[in-house]
Amino acid sequence: MHSQQIIPISLDITDEQSVTIAAETCPDVTLLINNAGIGLLKGFISATDLSSARAEMEVNYFGTLAMCRAFAPVLKRNGGGAIVNMLSILGKVNFPMNASYSASKAAAILMTQGIRAELTAQGTLVIGVMPGTVDTDSSKHFPPPKVSPEVVAQEALQAxxxxxxxxxxGEQAKEMAAQLLEDPKALEKKMATLLPSHA
Known part of the structure; x- marks a missing residue:
């Protein structure tokens, strides 16, 4: 890709003014990919306070929602386009080692469904991408299977x-999605053995 086709901008999705400026700066957007996210590896009860849960909701839910709200009119003016929200299969079953992250992604999944309903009339495609463990620095201590970021990007764009x-x-997400259809309680019980550290 030619370097002049990539225009970086400053953006903090937890800052409403920053999001508004981004939408005003990029009036030609036809594809919005919301990829920002944090997971702080905290449980619900074992966490020392609510700061990690609040931070995850601010980025993973409220930040993504702010981006969708700001860019929906831009996409409408440009013929509809598409929104791709990078979510997680852990939004469909809780992972106790990263419990509040799972909750924030569950909120984001339902938000994605609601936005899809609201934007259908303007012709905007809204996609939820739900991988399992992605092979990045933040998941280096997690066991395989892992899906490469390249595969996640390819499948998202193909969608x-x-x-x-x-x-x-990825293999893990596809297997977990199938388990959720077949026996969701069994998967919940399996995940429940993966408890957070109390250290």
């Missing part, structure tokens, strides 16, 4: 072309 609303990149 835009195929107009597929829900995507589960």
């Amino acid at each position: 835009v072309m195929d107009e597929l609303e829900d995507v589960y990149p």
Whole structure:
């Protein structure tokens, strides 16, 4: 890709003014990919306070929602376009080692569904991408299987072309999605053995 086709901008998705400026600066957007996210590896009860849970909700839910709200009119003016929200399969079953992260992603999944409903009339495709463990620095201490960031990106972009609303990149996510359909309680019980550290 030619370097002049990539224009970096400053953006803090937890700052409403920053989000507004980004939408005003980028009036030609036809594809919005919300990829910002944090997971602070805290439990609900074992966490020393609510700061990590609040931070995860601010980024993973409220920040993503702010971006969708700001860019929805931009996408409408440009013919509809698409929004891709990078979510997680852990938004569909809690992972106690990263419990409040799972809760924030669950909120983001339901938000994605609601935004999809609201933006259908303007022709905006809204996609939820729900991988399992992605092979990044933040997951280096987690066991395989892991999906590469490249595969996640490829499947997300393919979903835009195929107009597929829900995507589960990688072996782990696909298996967990199937388990959630077949026996969700069994998967919940399995995940419940992966408890947070109380250190």
